[in-house]
Amino acid sequence: MSEEPRVVVDHVSKRYVKYDDAPMLVTRALRWGQRSSRSELWALRDIDFTVATGECVGVIGHNGSGKSTLLRLLAGVTGPTRGRVKVRGRIAPLISVGVGFHQELTGRENVHANGTILGLSRSQIEDRLPDIIDFASIDDFIDTPVKFYSSGMYMRLGFAVSVLAAPDVLLVDEVLAVGDFAFQMKCLDRMMEIKESGTTIVIVSHNLGAIRRMCDRTIVLHKGELRYNGDTARAITVFHELLSGATDGEDLQDPAYRVMAADPGEIESFELIGPSGEPTRTVSSQDRVQLRLDVRFRKPTRDVRVGVMVWDEFASLYEDMSAKESARAFEAGDRVRVSVEFRPSLRSGSYMARVALVQDDGVVAAEPFAIDFFVTSPPQTQGGLIDVAATMSMAELAPVAKPTEVTDGD
Amino acid sequence: MSTAEAGFELLGEAGTLRDLIVDTWRSRDLIATLARKEFLVRYRRAFFGVLWALVIPLMQAAVLALVIPKLARFHTPGSYLLFVLSGTVAWTFFMSTITQASTSIVDNQAVTTRVYFPRSVLPISAVLSNLYSFVPTMLILGAITLATGHGSWRLLLLAPATIAACALTGALAIVLAALHVYFRDVRYVVQAALLAWIYVTPVIYPLNAVRGIRPWLEINPVTGVVELFRVATVGADNAWLPSLWWMLAWTVALLLVAGFLHRRFDRVFVDLL
Numbered sequence: 001m002s003e004e005p006r007v008v009v010d011h012v013s014k015r016y017v018k019y020d021d022a023p024m025l026v027t028r029a030l031r032w033g034q035r036s037s038r039s040e041l042w043a044l045r046d047i048d049f050t051v052a053t054g055e056c057v058g059v060i061g062h063n064g065s066g067k068s069t070l071l072r073l074l075a076g077v078t079g080p081t082r083g084r085v086k087v088r089g090r091i092a093p094l095i096s097v098g099v100g101f102h103q104e105l106t107g108r109e110n111v112h113a114n115g116t117i118l119g120l121s122r123s124q125i126e127d128r129l130p131d132i133i134d135f136a137s138i139d140d141f142i143d144t145p146v147k148f149y150s151s152g153m154y155m156r157l158g159f160a161v162s163v164l165a166a167p168d169v170l171l172v173d174e175v176l177a178v179g180d181f182a183f184q185m186k187c188l189d190r191m192m193e194i195k196e197s198g199t200t201i202v203i204v205s206h207n208l209g210a211i212r213r214m215c216d217r218t219i220v221l222h223k224g225e226l227r228y229n230g231d232t233a234r235a236i237t238v239f240h241e242l243l244s245g246a247t248d249g250e251d252l253q254d255p256a257y258r259v260m261a262a263d264p265g266e267i268e269s270f271e272l273i274g275p276s277g278e279p280t281r282t283v284s285s286q287d288r289v290q291l292r293l294d295v296r297f298r299k300p301t302r303d304v305r306v307g308v309m310v311w312d313e314f315a316s317l318y319e320d321m322s323a324k325e326s327a328r329a330f331e332a333g334d335r336v337r338v339s340v341e342f343r344p345s346l347r348s349g350s351y352m353a354r355v356a357l358v359q360d361d362g363v364v365a366a367e368p369f370a371i372d373f374f375v376t377s378p379p380q381t382q383g384g385l386i387d388v389a390a391t392m393s394m395a396e397l398a399p400v401a402k403p404t405e406v407t408d409g410d
Numbered sequence: 411m412s413t414a415e416a417g418f419e420l421l422g423e424a425g426t427l428r429d430l431i432v433d434t435w436r437s438r439d440l441i442a443t444l445a446r447k448e449f450l451v452r453y454r455r456a457f458f459g460v461l462w463a464l465v466i467p468l469m470q471a472a473v474l475a476l477v478i479p480k481l482a483r484f485h486t487p488g489s490y491l492l493f494v495l496s497g498t499v500a501w502t503f504f505m506s507t508i509t510q511a512s513t514s515i516v517d518n519q520a521v522t523t524r525v526y527f528p529r530s531v532l533p534i535s536a537v538l539s540n541l542y543s544f545v546p547t548m549l550i551l552g553a554i555t556l557a558t559g560h561g562s563w564r565l566l567l568l569a570p571a572t573i574a575a576c577a578l579t580g581a582l583a584i585v586l587a588a589l590h591v592y593f594r595d596v597r598y599v600v601q602a603a604l605l606a607w608i609y610v611t612p613v614i615y616p617l618n619a620v621r622g623i624r625p626w627l628e629i630n631p632v633t634g635v636v637e638l639f640r641v642a643t644v645g646a647d648n649a650w651l652p653s654l655w656w657m658l659a660w661t662v663a664l665l666l667v668a669g670f671l672h673r674r675f676d677r678v679f680v681d682l683l
Contacts (some may be wrong), residue, residue: 016681084419104450238423
């Protein structure tokens with residue numbers, strides 16, 4: 001498709017002006033003519049990219065990197081201070097679930113209100129209503145005020161309205177992070193369908209698993225600047241480098257980065273092997289699974305140890321390195337299979353893992369693209385961060401002898 | 411940019427007035443839907459529902475009609491009850507609409523920060539939702555006019571009177587809603603202003619009872635609205651025409667200010683929410 005891009009972000013900068021004193025009409029009128037002190041914040045600087053029709057692009061970055069500002073610019077709710085934003089076709093956000101729903105109104109009334117806000121005509125809403133009810137599976141409750149909905153029903157309805165609005169460009173803001181696992185999977189499936197139907201999608205998310213699954217291309221924002229725009233797996237690595245502060249991201253666009261990470265060992269493959277012995281991305285919390293990294297050495301390397309790290313979007317959960325005594329030396333041309341076997345013991349969710357060969361003074365070989373995987377834990381797991389696989393039981397003990405009634409010694 | 415194809419192109423924070431007007435016109439479905447939603451929400455939980463919208467101005471008029479004649483005798487064109495009722499009906503519409511509409515952009519920030527539509531849609535839909543509850547009130551006003559023997563062809567003027575009330579209220583609401591995004595005390599300034607405003611509006615007294623400051627009362631745009639409702643029901647005050655011109659002038663001026671503010675700030679209101 002050599003047509004015009006669907007979305008053009010052309011050297012866009014966005015400045016926010018913050019007034020230091022609370023802006024009050026009364027005080028401003030009293031101090032007429034005085035400038036109030038204000039500070040400026042550039043939320044985005046010179047952002048430049050395009051999205052082609054049918055592409056799915058991810059946007060990642062820490063809090064405060066400018067992600068939400070970019071999303072607002074794409075939605076058209078705010079204008080650029082400099083540069084140009086252009087969108088062809090109808091753009092609609094996948095509204096954070098249930099935003100704009102009014103508690104007193106019924107499901108049907110809320111669907112009408114939300115659908116209209118998303119730019120649908122009344123007849124389009126009527127046409128889609130059966131699908132919406134079906135997807136949200138709330139047929140008996142569509143004429144009940146949403147305040148009586150369970151949180152699950154509420155979320156499903158919110159998602160269904162947004163998804164079935166079927167715009168030309170769909171903006172997704174973190175919605176995949178809500179709901180139970182089954183609902184997340186259902187949303188993800190639906191998103192894949194939308195993607196396959198040719199809808200252009202822009203996703204801003206912390207859920208790297210979802211980004212990796214969906215996005216052809218990912219943009220990394222850091223302090224309002226575009227740090228990387230390209231391959232999703234690379235982007236996730238760049239993001240983690242920024243997150244760990246290992247680099248300020250200066251040389252990330254440099255292809256030498258890849259060589260550095262892979263030298264002197266070259267990665268042949270990196271996989272997560274499930275209990276069946278096949279590569280997988282979804283594992284059960286109590287399975288024994290294996291991270292398997294195949295490396296070929298280009299030059300002789302001494303004192304090589306194995307390192308492993310597992311993390312979620314917030315923090316590192318597990319880091320370890322094999323013992324110094326087990327370090328080995330390799331010759332040029334040696335091929336080695338590194339295996340890290342472990343039991344995830346985690347709650348249901350999305351995680352990332354990385355295996356590396358390391359020397360005391362740095363990384364010898366590391367899969368630059370960390371692997372992301374989903375863990376499912378048994379439904380009876382009720383809360384907490386880890387699944388310790390506790391067994392719970394109750395057993396009857398021998399009864400304590402009943403206190404005998406005191407009777408008169410007669 | 412508003413072209414036949416959906417989509418937009420933003421070259422800066424400010425847009426063009428033409429785009430803004432076209433986009434607002436295209437959002438009329440949205441305006442109607444939001445107004446209906448607002449209307450349903452407001453009256454669903456109240457036992458008497460929309461009846462409250464009727465009862466409040468009627469009660470207010472009844473109380474005033476009982477009390478005021480004991481304090482002062484005004485020479486009004488028709489019965490004092492009808493005189494004061496037509497005034498309170500018009501005033502209540504103005505007051506309740508301005509109160510609600512002037513904070514509408516901030517009040518709806520959950521939606522405005524995520525979806526674009528011209529922000530003027532919000533105050534306009536607030537006017538429309540108040541109009542829904544105003545219609546039955548007006549039917550009662552018409553019925554009482556007929557019942558008290560004041561009915562004539564002039565009752566038809568209730569329609570243009572309502573349109574004028576909506577235009578003035580809407581124009582002021584769009585300006586205030588924009589100001590409220592920047593100055594959050596506009597809410598309180600408006601409340602305070604409305605308290606004083608009713609006394610400089612001929613709601614409980616006729617214009618011809620006032621000496622000296624009368625030209626100032628004629629400048630008050632709400633005077634024009636109230637006088638128009640009087641012409642339609644109880645009969646005209648002899649000086650209703652100048653106030654009508656003032657009202658029209660105010661409406662045009664406020665629309666110009668509204669256009670200027672929204673052309674500049676429509677796409678950046680969100681930055682301050």
